[in-house]
Amino acid sequence: MSADSKHSDSIHVEVAYALPDKQAIVPLQVAQGTTAIDAVRRAGLDRQFEGLDIDNAKLGIFGKVVGPQQALREGDRVEVYRPLIADPKEVRKARAARVKERRKGDAPA
Template sequence: MSEPGTINVEVAYALPGKQAIISLSVAEGTTALEAARQSGVTQKFEGVDLENAKLGVFGKAVAPTQVLREGDRVEIYRPLIADPKEVRKARAAKSKERRQA
């Protein structure tokens, strides 16, 4: 149970081999970006750029200014290293080549 004027939220971040869900109490009216900053995630993971990271709440993208509610989980998304559409196209072309050979 949280203190009056505070809410309980979680901040999640994951790499392929390491992940963390950090629980914290924040003041009512705290934004997604503020909660991410308060979580200390940048001390646990090198290279996390909160100012430019995409954020979400339970899998739905939100603005950094999104005000959080009790129980929300802020997710910090890593940038994509490859365009998924291009990867699918390349995989389909490779599969087509194998079938024709």
């Protein structure tokens, strides 16, 4: 096998994870057919971020959620998503209720 054919059997991808105060983007060269979860495991983010549960984390590629068995393509960036702290619908509902209360207090008597 020539060096060129060996090189063409691999692709370049990135694996990204971020906390509010720390982030990591790990460039990898992997074999074609590598899955999203395989790339995340290979990136070793669980060694850099204490408590990161790779096996149960949601994954995405460029902002679109994908399954762990999603095959990667050249240039893909696999993103490891953190669990939501609050349900976005509940946050919007609470914000709307606060605005309504404020308006009620501003209304002329």
